[in-house]
Amino acid sequence: MADYKGIKGFKVQSLATDPVPSSAAWSSGGSMNTARSQLAGAGTQTAGIVMGGDGGTPSDLGITELYNGSSWSESGDLNNPRTAFAGSGTQTTALAIGGVSADAVKTESFNGSSWTEVGNLNNGRNALYAVGTSTASLAFGGSGNHNESWNGSAWSELNNLNTSRSDLSGAGTTTAAIAYGGTGGVTLTEKFDGTNWTVANVLPTGIVGGWGSGVQTNALLFGGNTPAPARSAVTYIFDGTNWATGATMGTAVYQPAGSVGGTGGTALQAGGDVGSYNAGTQEYNNFAGDTTQTHQNEGQVYYNSASNTLKLTTTVFGTGAWASGAAMNTTRARVATAQSGTQTSAQVAGGQGTSVNTEQYNGSAWTEVANLNIAKQLQGGAGTQTSAISASGYTTTWVTQTETWNGSSWSEVAENNLGRVQMGSAGISGTSAMIYGGEGVPSSTITANTEIWNGSGWTEVNNLSTARTFIAGGGPVTDAVATGGNVDGSGTSTNKTETWNGTSWTEVANLNTARGGAGVAASSSTSALAFGGTSSPGNVSKNETEQWNGTAWTELANLATARYDGNGNGTANLALYSGGGTSASGSTTTEEWTVPGTVTNVTVASS
Numbered sequence: 084m085a086d087y088k089g090i091k092g093f094k095v096q097s098l099a100t101d102p103v104p105s106s107a108a109w110s111s112g113g114s115m116n117t118a119r120s121q122l123a124g125a126g127t128q129t130a131g132i133v134m135g136g137d138g139g140t141p142s143d144l145g146i147t148e149l150y151n152g153s154s155w156s157e158s159g160d161l162n163n164p165r166t167a168f169a170g171s172g173t174q175t176t177a178l179a180i181g182g183v184s185a186d187a188v189k190t191e192s193f194n195g196s197s198w199t200e201v202g203n204l205n206n207g208r209n210a211l212y213a214v215g216t217s218t219a220s221l222a223f224g225g226s227g228n229h230n231e232s233w234n235g236s237a238w239s240e241l242n243n244l245n246t247s248r249s250d251l252s253g254a255g256t257t258t259a260a261i262a263y264g265g266t267g268g269v270t271l272t273e274k275f276d277g278t279n280w281t282v283a284n285v286l287p288t289g290i291v292g293g294w295g296s297g298v299q300t301n302a303l304l305f306g307g308n309t310p311a312p313a314r315s316a317v318t319y320i321f322d323g324t325n326w327a328t329g330a331t332m333g334t335a336v337y338q339p340a341g342s343v344g345g346t347g348g349t350a351l352q353a354g355g356d357v358g359s360y361n362a363g364t365q366e367y368n369n370f371a372g373d374t375t376q377t378h379q380n381e382g383q384v385y386y387n388s389a390s391n392t393l394k395l396t397t398t399v400f401g402t403g404a405w406a407s408g409a410a411m412n413t414t415r416a417r418v419a420t421a422q423s424g425t426q427t428s429a430q431v432a433g434g435q436g437t438s439v440n441t442e443q444y445n446g447s448a449w450t451e452v453a454n455l456n457i458a459k460q461l462q463g464g465a466g467t468q469t470s471a472i473s474a475s476g477y478t479t480t481w482v483t484q485t486e487t488w489n490g491s492s493w494s495e496v497a498e499n500n501l502g503r504v505q506m507g508s509a510g511i512s513g514t515s516a517m518i519y520g521g522e523g524v525p526s527s528t529i530t531a532n533t534e535i536w537n538g539s540g541w542t543e544v545n546n547l548s549t550a551r552t553f554i555a556g557g558g559p560v561t562d563a564v565a566t567g568g569n570v571d572g573s574g575t576s577t578n579k580t581e582t583w584n585g586t587s588w589t590e591v592a593n594l595n596t597a598r599g600g601a602g603v604a605a606s607s608s609t610s611a612l613a614f615g616g617t618s619s620p621g622n623v624s625k626n627e628t629e630q631w632n633g634t635a636w637t638e639l640a641n642l643a644t645a646r647y648d649g650n651g652n653g654t655a656n657l658a659l660y661s662g663g664g665t666s667a668s669g670s671t672t673t674e675e676w677t678v679p680g681t682v683t684n685v686t687v688a689s690s
Contacts, residue, residue, distance in 0.1 A: 095393075096385045098377055101684045102396060103370040105378035107330040109318070110681040111401050112351065112364035113154040117146050120356040123170035124294075124340030125177040128152065128351040128366055132174045132193070133340045135182070137166045139360055143183075147193070149174055150351065150364070159197035163189050169213035169222055171343060176217035178233070181225065183209045190238070192217055202237045205229070210249035212295070214260050214343060221257040221275070224265060225249045230280075232257055244280050246271050252295030254302035254321075254343070261299045261321065264290040264307065272321070274299060284325050290315060292338040297347030299323065303367065306336045306355060313407070314357065318367065320347070332365055333401050333679030357404060358640070381682050391690040400656060401679040404640050405628070408659065408673035411449045413440045415662045416648040416669030424467045426657040426675055430488075431650045432473050433459050434662065435669050441493070443468055444659065444673070453492045457484055463518040465510030472513045472536060477504045481524045485536070487513035499541040501532050507556030509563035509583075509605070514538030517560045517583075520568060522552040527572065533588070535560055545587045549579050553599030555613060555651065561585035562607045564631065567616060569599040574619035580631070582608035592635050596627045602651030604658035604676070609633025612655040612676065615663060617647035624665045628676070630655055644672050656680065 104110075115133065122136025122144075129152035138144045145164035148155040165182030172178050175195035181187055187207030191198040204222065211225025218235035228247035231238040244262060251265025258277035264270070269289025273280045286304070293307025293315065300323035309315040316335035319326050332352070339355030350367040357363070370376050383396045415434030424430055427446030432455055433439065439454035455473060462476025471488035475481070481502035486493040503521035510516025519533040531550035534541045551568035553576075558564050563583040570577045578597035581588045598616030605611035611631040617624050626645035629636040642660065649663025649672075658676035662669050 096377075096383075097388050098385050099387075099389050100377070101387060101394065102377045102379040102383070102385070103373070104368055104682065106371045107318075107367070107369035108681070109330055109332045109365045109367050110683050111333060111399070111679075112366045113150070114364060115148055115155045115353060115362040116157055117144065117148070118360040118362035119144055119146075119354050120338045120360055121166040122340040122354050123168050123179060124351070124353060125170040125172045125343050126150070126174040126351075127342050127344040128349040130174040131342050131351045131353065132170070132177050133353045134161055134170065134177075134179055134193075135165045135168060136340070136354060137360070142166065147198070150353070155364075159193075161191055161198050162200055163191065165189075167209040169211045169225075170340065171213040171215045171220040171222075172217040173344065178213065178217055178220055180204065180213050180220070180222050181208050181211050190233070202233075204231060204238050205240055206231065208249075210251075212251050212253040212262065214253055214255050215257045219257050221260050223253065223260070223262055223275075224251045230275075242279055244273055245282060246273070250292045250338075252290070252293045252304050252307070254295045254297045254347070255299040259299040261302050263295065263302075263304060263321070264293055266291055269310070272326070286319060286326050287328060288315075288317070290319075294339050294341045294352060296342050296345060296350045301347030303329075303347055303350050305332060305341075305350070305352060305367070306339045308337050329369075330367070333681055334361075334363060334365065334404065335406065336361060358643075363402065379682055379684070384687070392686045393688040394684050395687050396682060396684050398680045399683050399685065401681065402640070403628075403630075403656070403676055403678035405642050405674045405676050407643065408661075408675045409444070409448045410671040410673060411442055411661055412451055412671070413438060413442065414669050414671050415440075416664050424652055426653045426659045426677070428468050429650075429652040429659050429661070430468045430471060431661055432464065432471075432488075432493075433462055433476065435460050435648075441488075444661070449673075455493050456486055456495055457482070459484075461504035463506045463508030463516075463521075465508050465516040466512045470512040470514065472510065472516045474508065474516070474518050474536070475499050475501075475503050475506065475521075485541070489513070497540045499534050499536075500543055501530065501534070503530060503532070505552040505554065505600075507554035507565045507568075509556050509558045509560060510536070511559050515560050517563065519556065519565055520547055520551050520554040529569075529571065547588050548581055548590050549577070551577060551579070555601040555603040555616070557603045557605030557611060557651065558583075558607050564603070564605050564608045564611045566594055566603065566611070566613055566631075567598050567601050569619060574599070574622070576618045580636070584608070594636050595629055595638055596625060598625050598627075598647075600647035600663075601625070602649050602660045602663070604651050604653040604655060605631075606654045610655045612658050614651070614658070614660055614676070615642055615646050615649055642674055644670075644674070646670065646672065
């Protein structure tokens with residue numbers, strides 16, 4: 084008889100502890116109770132503490148929270164709410180040092196439940212960094228570039244950093260510290276031996292406002308700006324001599340706090356600026372080469388004997404966010420795309436101004452490739468960088484012309500049946516695509532017509548339930564989605580959504596925000612992302628992002644730049660939005676949508 088392993092590929096093991104990542108990785112932790120940036124932290128990954136920070140209203144917080152490895156609880160507030168200060172010590176014996184304005188000289192000591200004011204710094208400052216314990220700490224850098232040591236009762240001045248800087252990071256102890264990054268000498272690294280600072284190898288990239296932890300021979304730097312305002316998700320690792328690039332964080336963040344203890348194999352990040360005040364936390368673990376641990380194997384089912392739970396190792400997705408991508412070479416709107424491409428392998432063609440220009444994106448830059456044969460805009464598009472289609476559209480009138488892309492050039496092929504503009508389109512290649520809806524001939528008629536392309540000809544199939552133009556969509560020809568659009572000649576926006584099963588359209592749950600001209604990234608009729616667009620009457624550009632799970636639309640983080648008639652591409656977890664604007668003239672703007680995914684252990688059942 085076949086056993087479970089033979090059927091599913093894995094035995095159900097009985098383990099006393101959960102499996103750990105097989106390499107260095109970041110995973111999501113429990114969220115803080117209060118979102119904030121410019122806070123300070125101390126402690127370890129499983130016994131952390133954060134305090135103070137900028138919460139918006141009020142801008143200076145005194146709130147203290149303690150972390151037990153999975154969740155945060157509030158403790159006693161600082162006596163002096165503050166931002167841009169330093170922390171050191173442990174969860175039960177921490178220090179809060181310096182800060183802005185009146186707090187610049189103040190030090191407070193934490194006993195596990197409450198804070199007490201202790202000896203002041205000799206040189207008040209903000210945006211400094213600190214390492215050490217509650218009885219032996221070192222506070223260096225910041226405004227004024229001073230270096231002072233704490234002996235449990237008073238601060239003493241020591242030799243300063245060689246290069247003045249603030250918003251820096253560091254790690255280590257009072258006699259073996261390391262300082263790196265910051266304003267001014269942003270790539271510079273310096274080591275402290277208890278007396279003097281000496282210059283060490285530079286960082287790969289300048290980082291301002293990151294967080295550091297570990298020891299002088301195994302230090303970490305994560306988060307920050309590189310340079311402002313590009314938030315960093317990179318982790319850098321120092322081995323005592325050189326810096327190397329480590330695991331990427333799930334969420335890029337500026338001016339977070341975190342743990343200061345540990346040997347560099349584990350770390351905690353909390354709060355910071357992700358485009359807004361952040362309550363999220365991330366945990367870093369490096370178990371590479373640790374043969375004493377059971378390592379994670381995605382898809383593995385196991386029984387945790389300590390907690391009496393059946394668990395599964397799987398990918399859990401976090402909170403998505405938009406980030407800036409490289410600008411296109413050609414300003415454009417009203418543009419079609421190879422929308423089944425990926426976030427790092429996209430293509431656009433044509434657009435406003437009846438352009439023939441075609442560009443491809445590799446995740447870091449746009450490159451011009453062979454032009455369309457006929458310049459047009461408002462057309463439908465589908466496929467990938469190696470196999471795409473551009474159908475119908477507008478030159479000086481509606482056209483039925485279709486071109487396909489073979490990876491290097493466009494070729495004119497069979498015309499579609501109904502000339503139209505502002506239609507929805509879907510499909511995975513230049514031989515499998517569909518177009519639906521739009522404004523068609525004759526007399527600017529808004530249509531519900533649907534046509535499917537099989538690589539040689541177009542066939543009319545069942546119509547949309549609701550005729551509309553300015554429509555968005557995506558997915559394969561057997562499993563597509565159509566959403567939003569305008570339903571009349573006056574441009575009245577709709578929030579209607581329909582899904583296609585290969586034969587017919589079915590109305591499903593509406594978008595939360597009615598709009599036309601949105602971008603869509605879709606892998607199926609049950610997984611899509613809609614973003615941007617414009618609402619009419621009024622022609623108001625939108626920045627809302629909504630995710631479709633096959634049942635309902637959920638509002639997520641907004642685009643940085645509200646716009647419509649841009650180019651959607653990718654999936655609901657990894658999307659790209661290029662071009663579009665607040666008018667038909669368009670832009671070169673590109674934004675990338677990323678939902679971080681982390682392999683983690685989740686409970687399936689408990690006794």
